[in-house]
Amino acid sequence: MKARTVLAVALGTVAAATLLVLLAGASPADALAALLRGAFGSKAAAGETAARSTGLVLTAVAAVVAFRAGVLNIGLEGQFLAGAAAAAAVGPLFPDLPFAARAAVILAAPLAGALQAAPAAWLAEKRRVPPVLSTILLNLVAAAGVTWLVRGPLRDPAGDYPQSRALSDAVLLAPLVPGARATAAVLAALVLAALAAFLLSRTPLGLALRAVGEAPRAARAAGLPDVRLRSGAFLASGALAGLGGGLEVLALTGRLYDPFTAGVGYSGIAAALLGGMTPLGGAASGVLFAALGAGSSALQRDAGVPSALASIVPALAVLGLLLAQGGRTAEGSR
């Protein structure tokens, strides 16, 4: 990407954000100060940013892993939900054995995410069904599944609302610093992002994955196992998103409810795009989106700017990039 493009998109996004702040009748300086205060201004604020980062970083890395292998996995939302549902199912089984309960969640959530992606991977390779179509359908099925689970098998009989039984306090991850919501989950997400970056850019497997994504026919002609590579990337992507859902339950919510996400799977894709489709760039964008989200409540409370600004700004930035980059090659990711 050219530096000039990046600069133009950044300037355009800042200009649009300033315009929206002015439209809301606030001063841009006040709004920026409130946003920064809400995102980083205190231990609690920084902890909130870190806590919100976990799911976004993992879905962003999940998007990168799939997209770089040429798989348009739009099913991150459903895979995230599958992981959260698995965590809510196995987490309460061992209320007095924190280690066992956490291990069960950390194993079950990625597995559920991969299983949620598996039908789409199979359809893509065996039936030539574009993953875009199958994963959108699977997202619907996952959302309906959550609706059913929290009212049926997983329902907490003690609760007034349809929600799952809570994980015990002993099982939930403890904050890294007292008074902040961040747990070790965010560190795990960042470590996985670094591992994915290493794997994609420094290993033969990563090279093969990128080759299959960029030039599938050439990769196949060169003797690469393209079907296995694509399917593996698809399942790994689902596993990462599923882990994101599981960690959301284990570190933050302690249970499953309906609706469980406000589109973290789709935001992860946007973060990956803004990060130039690299794991570290995607992770950085994920943290940026989380900071915007955490800062947005202070933005609304202290500066009178609707908190939705925090979801408009990243979307505008990504649209700007898409407009600047434009066209695809004939043998693109599909």
Next chain:
Amino acid sequence: MTGFVEIALLLAAPLLIAATGELLLERAGSIQIGLEGTMLVGAFVAFAAGRGGLPPASSLAAAALAGFLAGLLFALFAVARRADPILVGTVWNLLALGATAFAYRLAAGETGAVLEVRTLPRGLFGVPDAVLASFLAPVVLHFWLARTRAGLRLAAAGENPEALRSLGLSVVAVRSGAAAASGVLGALGGAMLILTVSPTFVEGVTAGRGFLALALVVFARWKPLALLPAALLLGGVTALQYQLQAGGFGLPYAFFIALPGLVALGALALASTRGGAPKALGSAAP
């Protein structure tokens, strides 16, 4: 049970009109997975127009205009600039969700009061004319695609864009037109929701209906007439859920909401090649 039939029709119409628009665009070879966002924009514009004092029919027209612009915007990115439509659509959803929430907050202020708008007047069968017209839309599209020169050209842009181009016709123009029409129908779907069953706006008021409409297109195997029974079934099931609000009904409702997704997945798995999808679906224009 007249109440039931009426509610079922009212709930089916937004899905049906939005799915008809999406089907039109996909038959032209592009795809807008941001239909949820377009519906949301239509819902908000209809709400804002209603609060601004416009009569319901004019609110519907205002939403259509917004949808037209949204469709052209999509075409600028995904057709003319040839950015990947999947990525454009994903981001469009996020933008529409944020922008409508932002605008609603500015328009409604801090009050937690429920702001309502007037709904469309009832006509034949106790439902507004626009709702009845929605049921004609797939029929009209069916004959238009099969019987008119313009319809055949549109389908050619989705099946064999190179051939269209070799006739000296612009694939970009055909798909852009389809995107604009599809934007109009998607926004009308969102607006109809506000102007019939839920006459107020809340963040994300469309509640996944855009994704459901996308599933209906696959379920219908890109055949307009097949949208009718599918949308009616979903409308009926949702109306039933409204009538039996009491607890314990979670399983069948969730099952029926998942049903179009499950059946469409099954159809894709069983069909020989891509389940009847247009051959050039999602491709860049030549």
